[in-house]
Amino acid sequence: MAGLELLSDQGYRLDGRKASELRKVQARMGVFAQADGSAYLEQGNTKALAVVYGPHEIRGSRSRALHDRAVINCQYSMATFSTAERKRRPHGDRKSTEMSLHLKQTFEAAVMTQLYPRSQIDIYVKILQSDGGNYSVCVNAATLAVIDAGIPMRDYVCACTVGFVDETPLADLCYAEESGGVSSLALALLPRGGQIALLQMDARLHQDHLETLIEAAMTACKGVSKVLDEVVRQHLQEVSVLTGE
Amino acid sequence: VTAVQQRLLEIRNLMKTSRTSRYVTLSNISEVSFVIMLKSKTFVKKTRSGGVMKIVREHYLRDDIWCGSEACTECKQESTVLQKDTCIESSLCSYPHYLIPDTNVVLHQIDVLEDPVIRNVIVLQTVLQEVRHRSAPIYKRLKDMIHEKEKHFYTFTNEHHRDTFIEREPGESANDRNDRAIRMAAKWYSQHLKTSESNPDGLKVVLLTNDQGNKQKAEESGLLVHKCEEYIKSLIANPELVDRLALSSDDKNEITSNKVLFPEHLPLSKIQAGIKSGSFLQGTFRASRDNYLEATVFVQGEGEDTTEVLIQGLQNLNRAVHQDVVALQLLPQNQWVAPSSVVLQDEGAAKDDNVEEEEEEKVLRISAAEAARKPTGKIVGIIKRNWRPFCGMLNVSQIKESTRHLFTPADRRIPRIRIETRQASTLAGQRIMVAIDGWPKDSRYPNGHFVRSLGSAGEKETEQEVLLLEHDVPHQAFSQAVLSFLPKMPWAITPEDMVKRQDLRQLTVCSVDPPGCTDIDDALHCRELENGNLEVGVHIADVSHFIRPGNALDKEAANRGTTVYLCGKRIDMVPELLSSNLCSLRSNVDRLAFSCIWEMNHEAEILKTQFTKSVINSKSSMTYAEAQMRIDDTTKNDDITKSLRGLNKLAKILKRQRIQKGALTLSSLEVRFHMDSETHDPIDLQTKELMETNSMVEEFMLLANISVAQKIYDEFSECALLRKHPAPPPSNYDILLKAAKSKEVEIHTDSAKALADSLDVARVDGFPYFNTLLRILATRCMMQAVYFCSGMDSDFHHYGLASPIYTHFTSPIRRYADIIVHRLLAVAIGADGTYPDLMDKHKQSALCNNLNYRHKMAQYAQRASVAFHTQLFFKSRGILNEEGFVLFVRKNAIIVLIPKFGLEGTVFFDPKDKTAPSLVFDEEGPTLKVEEHTFHIFDKVKVTISLDDSNIQHQKIRMALTDPVIPGVSVPVPDTEPQTKKPRLDR
Numbered sequence A: 001m002a003g004l005e006l007l008s009d010q011g012y013r014l015d016g017r018k019a020s021e022l023r024k025v026q027a028r029m030g031v032f033a034q035a036d037g038s039a040y041l042e043q044g045n046t047k048a049l050a051v052v053y054g055p056h057e058i059r060g061s062r063s064r065a066l067h068d069r070a071v072i073n074c075q076y077s078m079a080t081f082s083t084a085e086r087k088r089r090p091h092g093d094r095k096s097t098e099m100s101l102h103l104k105q106t107f108e109a110a111v112m113t114q115l116y117p118r119s120q121i122d123i124y125v126k127i128l129q130s131d132g133g134n135y136s137v138c139v140n141a142a143t144l145a146v147i148d149a150g151i152p153m154r155d156y157v158c159a160c161t162v163g164f165v166d167e168t169p170l171a172d173l174c175y176a177e178e179s180g181g182v183s184s185l186a187l188a189l190l191p192r193g194g195q196i197a198l199l200q201m202d203a204r205l206h207q208d209h210l211e212t213l214i215e216a217a218m219t220a221c222k223g224v225s226k227v228l229d230e231v232v233r234q235h236l237q238e239v240s241v242l243t244g245e
Numbered sequence B: 001v002t003a004v005q006q007r008l009l010e011i012r013n014l015m016k017t018s019r020t021s022r023y024v025t026l027s028n029i030s031e032v033s034f035v036i037m038l039k040s041k042t043f044v045k046k047t048r049s050g051g052v053m054k055i056v057r058e059h060y061l062r063d064d065i066w067c068g069s070e071a072c073t074e075c076k077q078e079s080t081v082l083q084k085d086t087c088i089e090s091s092l093c094s095y096p097h098y099l100i101p102d103t104n105v106v107l108h109q110i111d112v113l114e115d116p117v118i119r120n121v122i123v124l125q126t127v128l129q130e131v132r133h134r135s136a137p138i139y140k141r142l143k144d145m146i147h148e149k150e151k152h153f154y155t156f157t158n159e160h161h162r163d164t165f166i167e168r169e170p171g172e173s174a175n176d177r178n179d180r181a182i183r184m185a186a187k188w189y190s191q192h193l194k195t196s197e198s199n200p201d202g203l204k205v206v207l208l209t210n211d212q213g214n215k216q217k218a219e220e221s222g223l224l225v226h227k228c229e230e231y232i233k234s235l236i237a238n239p240e241l242v243d244r245l246a247l248s249s250d251d252k253n254e255i256t257s258n259k260v261l262f263p264e265h266l267p268l269s270k271i272q273a274g275i276k277s278g279s280f281l282q283g284t285f286r287a288s289r290d291n292y293l294e295a296t297v298f299v300q301g302e303g304e305d306t307t308e309v310l311i312q313g314l315q316n317l318n319r320a321v322h323q324d325v326v327a328l329q330l331l332p333q334n335q336w337v338a339p340s341s342v343v344l345q346d347e348g349a350a351k352d353d354n355v356e357e358e359e360e361e362k363v364l365r366i367s368a369a370e371a372a373r374k375p376t377g378k379i380v381g382i383i384k385r386n387w388r389p390f391c392g393m394l395n396v397s398q399i400k401e402s403t404r405h406l407f408t409p410a411d412r413r414i415p416r417i418r419i420e421t422r423q424a425s426t427l428a429g430q431r432i433m434v435a436i437d438g439w440p441k442d443s444r445y446p447n448g449h450f451v452r453s454l455g456s457a458g459e460k461e462t463e464q465e466v467l468l469l470e471h472d473v474p475h476q477a478f479s480q481a482v483l484s485f486l487p488k489m490p491w492a493i494t495p496e497d498m499v500k501r502q503d504l505r506q507l508t509v510c511s512v513d514p515p516g517c518t519d520i521d522d523a524l525h526c527r528e529l530e531n532g533n534l535e536v537g538v539h540i541a542d543v544s545h546f547i548r549p550g551n552a553l554d555k556e557a558a559n560r561g562t563t564v565y566l567c568g569k570r571i572d573m574v575p576e577l578l579s580s581n582l583c584s585l586r587s588n589v590d591r592l593a594f595s596c597i598w599e600m601n602h603e604a605e606i607l608k609t610q611f612t613k614s615v616i617n618s619k620s621s622m623t624y625a626e627a628q629m630r631i632d633d634t635t636k637n638d639d640i641t642k643s644l645r646g647l648n649k650l651a652k653i654l655k656r657q658r659i660q661k662g663a664l665t666l667s668s669l670e671v672r673f674h675m676d677s678e679t680h681d682p683i684d685l686q687t688k689e690l691m692e693t694n695s696m697v698e699e700f701m702l703l704a705n706i707s708v709a710q711k712i713y714d715e716f717s718e719c720a721l722l723r724k725h726p727a728p729p730p731s732n733y734d735i736l737l738k739a740a741k742s743k744e745v746e747i748h749t750d751s752a753k754a755l756a757d758s759l760d761v762a763r764v765d766g767f768p769y770f771n772t773l774l775r776i777l778a779t780r781c782m783m784q785a786v787y788f789c790s791g792m793d794s795d796f797h798h799y800g801l802a803s804p805i806y807t808h809f810t811s812p813i814r815r816y817a818d819i820i821v822h823r824l825l826a827v828a829i830g831a832d833g834t835y836p837d838l839m840d841k842h843k844q845s846a847l848c849n850n851l852n853y854r855h856k857m858a859q860y861a862q863r864a865s866v867a868f869h870t871q872l873f874f875k876s877r878g879i880l881n882e883e884g885f886v887l888f889v890r891k892n893a894i895i896v897l898i899p900k901f902g903l904e905g906t907v908f909f910d911p912k913d914k915t916a917p918s919l920v921f922d923e924e925g926p927t928l929k930v931e932e933h934t935f936h937i938f939d940k941v942k943v944t945i946s947l948d949d950s951n952i953q954h955q956k957i958r959m960a961l962t963d964p965v966i967p968g969v970s971v972p973v974p975d976t977e978p979q980t981k982k983p984r985l986d987r
């Protein structure tokens, strides 16, 4: 029978949001003491945990070291219980390798790696529950973790997944929308300068639509950055209270 | 360690709290934040592998969803839909009120809701979603009403409203939950409207439901609630609306007897299991036009093949209606039957529900030859009904006081429908529309209700409306929204228009069309070049310049798909300003065109092809006859005539080449009516005559279409819109082969070329018309040509034209396919930009489906219009005696073609009022022996032609045999000679 109606005539999406509204974002920084930096972030029902180690000396083969900047090492994984169907996900399957690579590229663009030549920064991200926009949620969680680790960045990297339905761009897609035949685009942005750190799209889209879609994605990313900023400020306040300053 | 534990605990709490509801702030990029509540909706779903999957979905609740009422001062809405003063007068509800129908009321009483009287209705999201899930056509009608401003239908998104969302309780069924959600929303509205200060008039909401339980619960919670019937009957000013009420299940028992006539339909779950296990088959039910006790189900097999399963007899047909999707069970092979070649119509008074079916069906029991038997089955259940409102007429019941009457649809494939109406005497003699409500197993006929009247039967306007409706031809006047995209007059070519356009105004371009043609979409030119070669140009109206993708004008044209030509009437695809003026390539005005220009040598070989947007100025618009006269007139030697002669010479070569490649020239007799200019009644009728110039224009159109098809396919292999004509399956030729064999002529059907060649040499001495008849038969064996998207298909071949690729480019004024092809070609040559839908093969494929459907329906509508005018013509002529040929032989009839009128009719040999003569039918011939005379295909006969208007709805041409003379069967030759002078119809 008729598939899902992704956007009603009244302008509401499946879950009751309007086209440009983000899902609820909640986050917490500094959730693990052992790590140099860590953060837990929820975007709707997609939940991710990010942990950062470093900068530290290059582990393993020294030949990987770069003389002028730090190496960023990313690892992405999904918990077995993260999707509706419980599935064992071996490390290093094609999807997570690709995702790890995308994360690496994103953070290489944002972290000021030149401050730490011949060293390494590790970013581990795990999806605990998946409901669409996995890449974006990982980027947002990792940003907070990197900040928590005290590693300087040019700007927050904020990411958001957007899609196109009935000539209308939808911000921050949930899984039902992603799987409902929307051609989706993931974009990571350094909001202040408006630089794009990464843009990824697998589906076919007419070039006339691309600009509107990117525009919507950038606006959505700026929305995310506002939330992240609030989280960071609140965390700072808590920490300063704890340390008694 | 404790710190880590502390943090883990925090995480756990964080994850837990988000699952239970609480208020959060939705970060909104437009910097407006609404307090919303978040819910998780959890439900389980079966996976394909049979496992169970838990699905968790977020559900946001908002407090920025407004009530939509003009009377409200509380909501911060920008615009309102529901009026402050509702003007409906009801004896049940004497106060101003809004209506809230529940899902079943919308599903069953949509005809009532559509009445202009019903306004100010609140459509709940719950209802909208349920309707969407259960019936696509009704969902569409509901949406149309919501869009219509005058209806004041407001959609309230209650499922996302903070105060009206409810969760399903343990043990509660989905239906009960939805009913509760509807009551909840109604409750909210009644309180919300009450608290509005500016609402002293006591604006109320009234819930409409037919469900007793729901009604009771609503009453208990203090809501105003009525049954739909009660409410409609209480409307003071509109008593006739009651007729449009669908019969609810309570009423059905009164109407029918207790005897169960039909087997029970199986529930959907059993049907699905049966289809899965292979014991049932699923297919589309096609009722027979000629025999109401027979139908065929087309079962879709793997890929393209379909199997046909025969269904015979009322019990086996089991209440399936034409076009329904059904589940059937095959009968054991020893019960298979052959299609009965009998013509049977369900006529006369309503048959008693108790009548013994054997009586009705005994005619079918003619033992058929073993070989002719076909897979036969019985309907076990209905998967999807495809009911629509049907046009037809009322058979007023003989019992004077009765309010129940039988309705006979104009479409013979639809069964008669029983309806209840108090206006039978008014409706008798009118064409009306009726919708089916249901078909209980104890009722001989389906039950339905009156929808609207179309006017008096037999009136030309009424009949035209009927045939447009029956063939689903969109024919309303163009809306303001559509017209707003027309160019502003006075229109002139601007310098911007000339960018990327060649100025060809100096060329001697001319157009050749049928007389009276005002939508000229093609023009031609031909001139000798300095190098001795010929330059030939086909110039097509540049419609895509005026119709831009995606606007209301474009959408309307895409939906209409084609201009429909009826006798004396044209239903345009695009507004007249374009079709008859700005796009029409009339003579001596500057017009924008899309040109295809070839350089050819004198052997008609193409040396160079060029496509360009252009401006032309046609030097002359001629009819075929005028052009022919110029070519033949040796004294003429002007540019236009030279151009025509050049074209004509090349066209002949092209045609010869095409035929050598195996293109078919088939025959169908088309008739033209000469219309009286005042009354628009047909006063004369002639078969269309083809001249050399017809085929001259046609030849270049074919050539342009092929050139363009190749070009757009080269450029866009995935999304070129093309046209193909599949080769018919060999079995289609059976009747042609049999017919030819009876005259000892052999026809080869291995390829189009073989067929064309053998048709060319098929001659019978002393029977000059034989070849034409054979070609008419061959036409009937052919498949439909269809549009398709190149990315979705691999077989492009056009069988009839013997071309490996083909499309439509030359008639953009009257075919939407051509507009798409123009756009593709424009992109290919860099004259215009692309847009998303043009490059989307799925969207284009969906468009092709619509175009194919519209073309088929337009063709049927055209035939129906010709048939109606033929009847009008013969009405004024009395009884004629004409010569004709037997085209087909049936079990109880022969089908005769009268070449003079291009008219086909049936001579029945088993009249109802007389005892039937002895009839022996031989399938092999096929032949029919009537008493001592045997009829074969191609036999020359003489028949009387007259109009039989005993059944006003199905007025038909009646034919009766005069020659050969068969005692007791043939009729005497009428003594009145056909009138010689033109009669005038007295009106």
Ligand SMILES: [Zn+2]
Residues within 6 Å of the ligand: B066, B067, B068, B069, B072, B073, B074, B075, B192
């Ligand atoms: Zn309100």
